[in-house]
Structure formats: structure tokens, C-alpha cells
Amino acid sequence: MPTYAYKAKNLNGEELSGTYEVTDVDMLTAMLQEQGYFLVDVQQEGKALAVEDIFQRVTIKDIALFCRQYAVILSAGITIVDGIAILRDQIEKKKFKEVLEDVHEELQRGRVLSAALSDHKDIFPEFMLNMIQVGEASGTLDVIMNQLADFYEKENKIRRKIRTALTYPLILLFLIVGVVILLLVKVLPTFSGILQSMGGELPLITKVLLGISNFVSSHLLMLTMITVFLIAILSYLAQKSEVKYWLDSLKLKLPLLRKPTVKVITSRFARSMGILLRSGIPVITAIEIMSNLLGNRVAEHKFMACCEEVREGKGIAGPVKRVGLFPPLLIHMIAVGETTGELDEMLTRTAGFFDEEVEEAIDKLTAAIEPAMIIIMAVVVGSIVAAIMLPMVSIMNAVR
Template identity: 35%
Template sequence: MPFYHYYGRDAYGVPVEGKMRGATEKEVRGKLEKKAVHAKEVKQLEGWLYQDVPVLQRQNPKEMVLFLRQLATLLQAGITLVESIKLLAGQMQSRQWRDTLAAVEEDIRGGTAFSAAAEKHRNLFPPLMTNMIKAGEAGGDLDEVIERLAVYYEKQYRLRQKVLSSLSYPLILAGASMAVVIFLLAVVVPTFADMFAGFQAELPWITRFVLTLGNVVSSLWWLLFPLAAAGIAAAALIRSRREYLYWWHYVLLRTPIVGGVLQKAAIARMSRTWSSLFASSVPVLQAVSIVERVVGNEVLATVIRDSRKSLEKGESLADPMNGHWIFPPMVTQMVTVGEKTGSLDQMFDKIADFYEEEVDQATDRMKSMMEPVLISVLAVVVGVIVASVAVPMFEIFDTIE
């Protein structure tokens, strides 16, 4: 939400000036009137010091779903667009959404189209949404388009949550296992090293190995911080360069078990997006460009980019997909049939339904497979550490007897 500089006089005629945040100039003037300040001038401040931090403007998928579902319900109930947005602006929990919707409402009341008003706030209204809204305004079926958007983002949200939950569980379990192992090596094992040093007997190889490993971990623990910083820097570099991001996504897609889930999720997202855009009568080339930006996987985006170039040459959308390893034959065949019959929206809808179901099943299988594997690995590692301490103690007891 921007800052505004104001100048005017208070209720006693004393000149006052200052800064105030507000979604629009009208909102700032309204706040000043409540404070009995007559503003002669209200001007938006420019510069990075007066801009919101981009990290705090990240779109919340759950809030997006809530907004679209409620807007679709209000429009279908016969409430006008501007009144619907006014109602939602007053009840959204997020201050960012309230301020943005208030600004959108003011623009619409001033004669601006909904799509044009939404395009001013790309942090909350992505290109996919604004283009579908624009198509709905042109076709006179805005309520149906909003309903379609609500269904789309609901399915995308559920798909994203399903994938994240299936991946986060093994990652948390692996992280906890690693923390336990590091604690045993850095804290517990060194306490036994002093005790074993007093014995003259030669220690078993497994004990010598674990003690050496424990000394290394306890002496180099400080490396965890620069390694974590290096990992964050590497992640930022990968996200900033398309070629690096391509190879990162390629490695993830080729990873056993996890790669299959990510591939199915990416195809489901792509197909659902294409289906929604085509069903809303968004022009084909424009729809392909939007899908390329929102698909979320650079390997898939590269093929879609080739498909866009193929369409620009007057060739088939499916030609670049044929033979590419990321697209199963079923997908390319259905896209080819959809092109020939003029039913791409229906074909992509069927592909999305199929792969969303596949993701559900694949994530359940992945959880059931990875949990026992990780637990078994942890049991083996902890067992080796315990054995390295127990074996020499048993030998010492035998010697004493």
C-alpha cells in the first residue's frame, strides 16, 4: 500500500502536513477528514523507500480461492460487480486484499473495466486471471468465467497442497534423522572417546571409525552455517537464471519416485490452465504464452515455448510434444485429436482430471514407500553408532572376568 504526502489545515486553521498510507488518494482524504484535517494537497510518494516489500506481497493461494469463490457466488446471486467487490473488500481478513479491492472498486466506479483495474495489481491478479476476466467481459459471461476461475484455483490449491504434504513429510523425517545422528556423533560419542583412551586394548574397527567421524563432526560443526548460506545463495542463483532452473527441474524430474509425482503434477497444472483459458475463449497464442509463464516447470515451459513457435508458423500445437520424454503418448495423442476436432478445452480438461487423480495415488504410494526406507536407514545408522560403543565395552567386561 503506497504512502501519500498531505498538506492542509486542521480544525483550528493551523497548517499541518505529514505522511499517511492508503490504497488510494480518496481513502487518504477520507482518513484526514475523520481527523478534522482539510487537505489542500495529497500526493503519492515515489521511490523505493515508500514501496511495500515485495516479499510481503506474495500471493496467498488460499485467499485467492476464497475471493474468487465468494465473488462467483455474489455475481450469480444477481449482485452487481462493483457492489460485490465492495462487500468482499470489507470482509477479507488480509489487509493487502482489502486495500487492493478498495482500489479496484474505486477504478470500476470511475469507469475502468474490471480487467484493466485488476491489471494494476499484478501481485494479486496474475495474467491468467486478468486475461480470462477480459474474455468474460467481451463475451458477456463474466459470472461464468469467475466461477471457472474459482474452480481452477481450488483445484490448483488442492493439487499444490497434496504435492507439498507428500514431499514435506519425508524431508522433515530425513532432517530429524540427520539431526539425531549429528547429535550422537558430536555430543554422545566424544564422551566415550575419553573413556576408551584409558584402555590399553586395541579398539574394534567400527569403534575407531565412529570415533574418528565424531571428532570430525564436533570439530567442523561451524561449517553448517556457511553451507546453509551457500545453499540459499545457490537457490537464488538457480531461480534467477532460466538455464540453471531448467537443469534443476530436469534433475528433479529424473529423480526416482519423486520425479514421477512432479511430472504428473506439472502436466495436470498445464492441462487445467489450458482448459480454463480455452473454455473462456482466450486467443490460442495468448493462452499458450500464459501457460508457459505459469506452468512452474522450466522443462515443460521449454516444450510449450516450442509449441508457441510452431503455432506462429501455422503448424500443430502437438508437434513439439511428440517424442519428448516429459509428455506421455496419451497426452500428445489427446492433444492431436483435440486440435483436429476443435475440442482442445475438453481434451485438456480430461487430461487434467486424469493426472490429478494420478497425483493423488502417486503421493500416497510415495509416502508408503519412503517412510519405511527412511526409518530403516535411521535404524541402521543409529545401530552402527550404538554397536561402536557397545562392542568394546563387552570386550572390556570379558577381559575383567
């Protein structure tokens, strides 16, 4: 049976989380309801993606485009049902098209949009569903969809920036591995054989690398299988909640990663909280929603303490400051916003500033990683080249 990691709450706002092995999500929902809890978030652990699922996966970019197009459609006076039908016919991804087909059928049966979308929480984020509920209640669904489009477009921009920053180091890493394997398996044995036939004495570094070369050449298939197995194991472990929590804590501890990680968390908080409050969502509800939007499980765990303090009427600035992650500028802007009654406006303006800070932090991280990777590549390749050249130099000296 599959294992599900879940979060649930009761009517008193108390949270329950963990993992459970059940046949499906419906059984998990029923079990939690018997205990007085309702399911907030659920994810199947260790679920492998088929190749087709990888290419058909609905991305943040798809969600942003959906929100933008739907906002335009609603602003033009087209009904909610007809708008979904139009988008369904235009979308190319098969999986997304099937989801919108199901949503369209549910809307025709009389369900509201937020309820129909909630059947597909693996596609539509919880934040989006909550915002759509607000839009339905206030009659400003087109405005809400525009705000969601802005939010997910900026989120996609940040993610794309991070991926771009990691691309160059990964390319260098693959180059290092490829060059090392080529030198060890092909070049070094050839030169060593020639040098030994000429009667040259191999230096220690050459002997060590030649031993590694012989081992790699003799066990290449086994080493390849072990590598594939390790990658599969690491991919499986990466889906575990405990491992994800550990990785998120590592991001906040490593000096090189901490600053950009905190900047990203701060930017998401300011942008998301600003949108929630501007939409008329109460502060306590907005804080609870925010606890699942920061993108870092350690930060989300610390942030949950804010909810209790805000319920006690302590405001937001103090509890957010005690989280110990957010920069002083954000705390100051929250305090000013609470004093003036324009907290949503302050957070929205601050979000733009921190978006620029995120880009700057990622650029600095990239600037620090690239030279380090080049140095590593130079040291590794240089060591192998030295192992080849040293005996050649010694033979040439002997000949002279």
C-alpha cells in the first residue's frame, strides 16, 4: 500500500501531521474525520513518475498562464463555465486538458469553481484554491485571478533564476566527471604502457592514478550499476518528509546557501501575505495559509508559532520577528503597516524590493560557485596531466 504524508486540522485549529500507509486518500480522509480532523494537505511518498508524466506535468508557468487567461476571459463578461471550456480547448498538455474537462463537468453539475478545482489538489495549489474562494464570495473573481497570475509569474521567475544559476555548475560537474573518466580509462594507461616499455620509473602519483585507472576499467559495469542504484535510492529518499526537512534545514545552515534561501522565503512571505490581506482575508486566516507557502519546512515549522501569538492579539510584527529568519526591514515595514492600517500595501511594496534582492543573492551565489567549480576542475585534471607528464620529463632528462 502507498504511504501518504499528511497535514490535518480540527475545528479548534490544532494541527496533526505525519505519515500513514493506506490504500488511497479517501481512506485517509475518513480515518482523520473519525478523529475530528479534516485533511489540509497530502502527498504520496516515494511515488515514481513515468516518462510521460514528467513531460505532461503541470508547472507553475502553466498555472500562471491559466490564471492570466482566465482573468481576461472573465473580464470580457464570459461565464465561469464557458471560460473553463475555452481554456480546456486551447491547452495542449493532455493531463491539464483532462483536468479542465473534469472541472467543466463538475461546474455543469452546479458545483462552484473552487470546489471543482479542489478535486485536483495535485495540480492546483492550496493558496490558489483559497484565493478563488475569496473571489467567489466577494464577486471579484477576475481581479483575484489577475493577482494570482502576478503571484505565480513572479514565483516562476524566481524558480527559473535558481535553475539558471545551477545549470552552469552542473555542466561543469559533468565535464569534470567525463574528462576524468576519459583520462583514467584511455589516456593514462596508454602513456603508462609506453613509458614503462621505455624503461622509465613511474612516480608515486602516476602509480596511484594507474591503480585507480585499472580498477575503474575492470569494474566499469559494476560501478555504473552502483551509481544508478545510488541515484535511485537518493531520489526515493528525497521524497521522504524527514529528508526534505533535513535538506531545508541544511539550506539555512550552510553559509553559501543561507542568504539566498532567506531572501526567497522573505520575498514569498511579503508577496503572498500582501495578496491575502488585500483580498480581505482575516489576518489569522492569512497567517495560517502562509504556513504552507514559504517553500521551506523549517521556516514553516517556526512560522506556525506565529499563528498562536496572533490569535492572542499580539499583532504580527513581534511574532514574525521571533521566527528569527526575516530581515529587520520586513519587520519594520510590518510594524509601520499595522500602525497605519495599510499592512497589505506595505507588504506589496516590500515584495518588489525583496524580489530584486532575491535576484541579486542568486547572482552572487552563481558568481561564487562558478570559480570554485573551475578551480576543482583544474586541480583534478591537472593532477592527472602531471601524472602523465612527470615520467615523460624524467625519461627525457635521462636521455639527455
